[in-house]
């Protein structure tokens with residue numbers, strides 16, 4: 001196994017977080033004896049469901065309005081360190097991933113459900129990983145209870161008490177930023193039990209849902225300006241962190257690569273269909289925009305106890321947040337779904353397409369005169 005080149009600064013940062021982790025572990029150990037019997041009795045009565053996660057932009061089947069009471073929803077994720085191709089110019093990156101994709105899969109549960117995640121770090125990996133759920137409460141979002149070395153697994157259970165879409169990400173002591181910008185993040189949607197509601201309490205239902213995970217990457221170049229390549233994540237660490245500290249990403253992409261949501265990989269819809277777009281950015285601010293459409297209902301910061309904004313052109317998602325936009329398509333054609341920092345969209349990669357089928361509505365738009373000589 002490669003020894004990680006770790007700077008003194010990183011060690012110090014790691015020590016600070018490791019101190020917090022020790023306290024979290026002690027607190028968890030102390031409260032366990034008191035809480036475990038009561039919690040265990042209560043939980044044995046709850047139904048359990050196993051959910052198989054699917055690769056983004058797709059989302060596992062789920063109910064929008066929950067039938068029945070709270071459940072324990074079981075998920076399993078394997079951590080996979082893998083070299084990914086970011087674009088056609090030869091830029092490669094050693095990604096750390098939840099389940100092999102950037103972003104990791106979207107999980108969907110309902111408020112009051114319990115999430116029970118089995119997290120597996122195969123022996124073939126090089127690094128220690130964990131998971132911090134922004135939607136959970138305590139133990140650094142679960143990060144303090146889920147540190148797994150290669151060859152280990154762990155099971156974490158937490159109660160989804162707050163409705164909304166939330167980021168989850170890896171957060172190992174001293175290396176949080178590197179793991180997050182290496183692709184190790186995703187999102188969970190905690191739906192209200194009675195479904196989404198608009199400002200007047202009207203039901204907001206979607207026909208399909210897509211998950212867009214936006215990721216900034218920091219790929220080192222050599223003296224000649226060519227992309228550098230590495231044999232392992234650890235080998236790339238020092239160079240990548242140097243680029244990270246410039247705060248200037250070399251790539252800002254949706255779903256792990258330039259073009260991951262365009263062409264044959266474009267999202268699809270039909271005129272009249274209502275589509276929900278979950279959008280997460282675990283590290284950097286972003287401003288999604290649907291070119292040719294609007295955000296009919298937008299929870300930009302993703303929390304369903306707040307009323308949605310309506311009829312937006314662009315919405316702002318701060319780094320470390322997931323948002324939800326719901327739109328009913330009214331015209332056929334190609335819609336570009338972009339980060340409306342257009343340099344990030346068109347020069348760095350943060351753009352996807354939605355191909356919409358159906359009949360054109362002349363009332364909404366018509367070409368009165370085709371381009372012709374003056």
Ligand SMILES: [Cu+2]
Nearest residue numbers: 129170179184
């Ligand atoms: Cu990690």
